[in-house]
Amino acid sequence: MNKWCCPKGRKSYHHGNLRQTLVESALDILKEGTLADLSLRALARKAGVSQTAPYRHFKDKEALIAALKEEGMRKLGEGMQKLMEEEKDPLQRLQKLGMRYVQFAEKYPAHFKIMFEYELGDYDKYTELHNVSDNGFSCLQRTVNECLALPGARKVAPAVAQFSAWSMVHGLSVLLMNQSLIKHMKEDHFVDLGDRNQIAEMVTRSFSESLVK
Amino acid sequence: MNKWCCPKGRKSYHHGNLRQTLVESALDILKEGTLADLSLRALARKAGVSQTAPYRHFKDKEALIAALKEEGMRKLGEGMQKLMEEEKDPLQRLQKLGMRYVQFAEKYPAHFKIMFEYELGDYDKYTELHNVSDNGFSCLQRTVNECLALPGARKVAPAVAQFSAWSMVHGLSVLLMNQSLIKHMKEDHFVDLGDRNQIAEMVTRSFSESLVK
């Protein structure tokens, strides 16, 4: 009585939750590959679905990428927010927030790159992405403010210190991700340039400490 | 006596200096477009040459991109090296070096992105690129060292301060380039978040000053 049902090897004509599957597959690819390895067609193939099926869930490739950004920002933001409760000392927390940021970049470099290096045509269109992103950033900002309120804090405009903190931690992430850039550093008796975690620890601590006397 | 000479509208069968032309056209495109707008075929068309002609000068697209990186690193490095002679005060110079870096990113964002965000498959293959890049970075490093030798300087391992400086200035460049990221900053009475130059000035100065008491 069935016509011959379902495109090959699927139980129903409809996939069920293609959108989520696509996002997850994409993240999967990004774990071992780069943005260049990410194609809608490849995702469709992986999901066992026709090459235009993704277009029912994403207007275009950019929309898929926006979803990946959102996913990453959410995860990064959650990690940082958890630190807001776990660590009450502002200076310590500032350092730990930085480490979270750096470690995210180290663990998911391709995902991180998409989050920060892929520019959307119209950022404002993706309001949920904007909200989610705000989460992590505001942790950083609030913590910087707390540091500046500490006795003996350096006198800097909050926005300047916030910008500095964010710049520092972002730049650090990029530099550490980039094997080749590290090669431009000269060797040093106190620092093992091969140990990225040590570098991150020292730089973030140094920044934290620079905010107070 | 001519066979019918030359592919349409060229004086000789050979182009003359196709390699340079391609690089310049590429930089041209990057002035108003992005890496996504850059295709070998488009460059070939622009140069009035067949679509495979570029392959006589670049092994593949990546090789062309490496040339673009090199061009940018050379320019950035030269600008920074000039500052080494112009400004003798280390703290002042450190700040100005940072400003150069940031301004380069602001003026040639797409080029900057290629320089730092496009990862070559095999960086070591491009030794000239490596040398040229070293120029600018070592200016930053030497200047940081001079600052640390100043009376009243903070006690930090040189490599840590160098890494911090570079991270700071690179992260700052990225953040300022990214219109959308700035939106996540809260407004501030002392800083005009719309004035990227002012932000850069304040952040770089703040960093410079943080190295000495």
Add this chain to the structure above:
DNA sequence: ATTTTAATATTGACAGCGTAAACATTAAAA
């Protein structure tokens, strides 16, 4: 000056990509 060779160009082809248009199937709403 003539021949040989290496550099530089061309045409044609292939597979992969993003995505638009037209149509099919089915789950959910009326």
Add this chain to the structure above:
DNA sequence: TTTTAATGTTTACGCTGTCAATATTAAAAT
């Protein structure tokens, strides 16, 4: 039960990077 909206499919177009085979010519060797 019928209608409709959501979710699929097929086919097609133009773009891309790049390969193989071939042509032209400037420069080197004779």
